[in-house]
Amino acid sequence: MQTQTVTTPFGRRPMSLGMIASQVTAQNAPEGTTVHKWHVFRDIKEARIALGATDRALAILDALLSFHPETAFYGDSALIVWPSNEQLIGRANGMSPATLRRHLANLVECGLIVRRDSPNGKRYARKGQGGEVEQAYGFDLSPIVARAVEFKALAEAMRAxxxxxxxxxxxxxxxxxxxxxxxxxxxxxxxxxxxxxxxxxxxxxxxxxxxxxxxxxxxxxxxxxxxxxxxxxxxxxxxxxxxxLNANESQTERHIQNSKTETKIESGSGVGPKVEASGSAGESDNVRSLPKRELPLSIVLDACPNVLWMVKGSGGIRSWRDFLAAVETVRPVMGISPSAWEDARVALGEQQAAITLAAIYQKGDQIKSPGGYLRNLTDRAKEAKFSVWPMIMALVRAELDAGKALKLDTGEVHGDQHGAERVIRTEQRLEVSDALRKTMAKWDKES
Incomplete structure (x- = not known):
């Protein structure tokens, strides 16, 4: 078949340098090259994004390939198909004529097909006496052969x-x-x-x-x-x-102690009774001696003013509900896990657990692991060995001592005046017993 190279599209469609480049590439397809059209089409689908082709455009290309009867494309063969718009629409899942025209233009811009327009813009083929096609106008599929290697490389790059x-x-x-x-x-x-x-x-x-x-x-x-x-x-x-390492050392120490034949600890009045007197029994007595009434919110806020930072600009903390919401904001900042927080709430109650957390937050610089510290207090609370009263009172007294020390040094209270006022208000609200003062002192030593 003898074909005349058409370089410009019919009608108002403009010509571009990209179209000329695509036509040149299609004309330079290596002779003797053979490709499987559906294999190349698979590579084109893989490289669709790199080529800039739309999914609807590939549906039209699939339809165009189906109009060529051969599966194998050769570099020196005629690869022009001339279906009408109605035929293309039928094989391209029934898209509208406007959509068809738009995506055909996309195929041309991507260099996947070349337009071979007739003088009147119609697509047809002129045949000779023997039925052989002498001249065809339509869509040239030569880029499928000419760029097959490029499409494969692009597909491999996209897969990678x-x-x-x-x-x-x-x-x-x-x-x-x-x-x-x-x-x-x-x-x-x-x-x-x-x-x-x-x-x-x-x-x-x-x-x-x-x-x-x-x-x-x-x-x-x-x-x-x-x-x-x-x-x-x-x-x-x-x-x-x-x-x-510490566990191994402890095991070694226990082994050495247990291997001794002397029984001074067992026969004397030493370690066993001392632990019982200063440990569980003493702590339980101290906890039982603490006030049974709940801590007022105002005293808790005086002792733990840092929690107010979490609600700055929102009206402050006016109720226990506001206080609990502020503590919920503080907890993740301290790195305390939800499970540790839930255990504390079960053992202490929601309000007491929130007070404990606020106190830990107030002493944040002194506590390396807030989560572990809270778990320790939770375990002590389960054994009735912990109350929030001494913890809060220790913080109150710390502020009072700091205020007094500042006043002794300078003769006046400037920066800590508000803190001193909070302490005075707190002392006026509470009647602190001697037993509670002793427990507060003991808490200070432990913390």
């Missing part, structure tokens, strides 16, 4: 990109899961560390992750999570090693 994207997504998922669970483990096991700050750092990293992000962004976030994962892992492993 999809695999890399999937790998980094899996990496992100595992890193996020590991970090969250390791933080929870550190809090649950009482590992020393500022787990609240670690959790905030983790949230900051995750916060930079958009809903849909390219692989490069995911790689950067994954690298940051890997660094944080490594830091947490090192802390936990160091704690495990030190704990095992």
């Amino acid at each position: 990109e999809k695999k890399a994207y999937k790998v980094v997504k899996e990496r992100l998922t595992i890193a996020r899961r590991d970090i969250v669970k390791m933080i929870e483990a550190g809090i649950e096991e009482g590992v020393p560390g500022n787990w609240g700050s670690v959790h905030i750092e983790y949230q900051a990293i995750i916060g930079r992750l958009p809903r849909t992000a390219p692989r490069q962004v995911l790689e950067a976030v994954a690298a940051e999570l890997d660094d944080l994962w490594q830091q947490i892992r090192e802390v936990l492993e160091s704690f495990v090693k030190s704990t095992n």
Whole structure:
């Protein structure tokens, strides 16, 4: 078949340098090259995004390929098809004529087909006496052969990109899961560390992750999570090693003590009775001697003013409901796990647990592991060895002592005037017994 090269489209459709480049590429298809049209079409689908082709355009290309009777395309064969718009619409899932024209233009722009328009814009073929096609006007499928190698390379690159994207997504998922669970483990096991700050750092990293992000962004976030994962892992492993070492030493000490033949401890009046007198019995007596009434909210706020920072600008804390809401905000900042908080609420009651948490928050600089500290207090509360009264009174007296010390040094109270006023108000509200003062002093020593 002899074909005349048509370089410009019919009608008002403009010509572009991209169309000329596509036509040149189609004319330069290597002779003797043979490709399987459906294999090439599969590669084109894989590389659709890189080529800039739409999914509807590929549906039209699929229809165009079906109009050519041969499955194998040759570099030196005629690859022009001339279906009407009605025929294309029938094979392209019934899309509208306007949609058909728009996506045909997309195929031309991507260089997947070349227009061979007739003088009047119609698509047809002129045949000779023997029935052989001499001239055809329609869509040239030569780029399928000419760019087959390029399409395959693009498809392989896209498959590699999809695999890399999937790998980094899996990496992100595992890193996020590991970090969250390791933080929870550190809090649950009482590992020393500022787990609240670690959790905030983790949230900051995750916060930079958009809903849909390219692989490069995911790689950067994954690298940051890997660094944080490594830091947490090192802390936990160091704690495990030190704990095992201490456990081994304790076992050795117990073995040495148990191997002694002397029975001074058993026969004397020493350790056993002393532990009972100064430990469970004494603590239980002190707790029973504490006031049975609930702590007023005003005294709790005087003792724990730091919790007010969490409700700044919202009207302050005016009721126990406001106080509980503020403590719920404080808890994750302190790195206390939900399970530790739930255990405390069950053992102490919701209000007493909230007061305990506020007191721990007030003494944050002195407590390395708030979660472990809360669990210890919870265990003591289960044995009736803990009350919030001495804890709050110790904080009140600490403010009073600080105010008195400042006044002795300077003769005046400036910066801590409000704190001193809170202490005076608190003393006026309470009648502190001698037993309670002794318990407060003991609490100060223990804390």
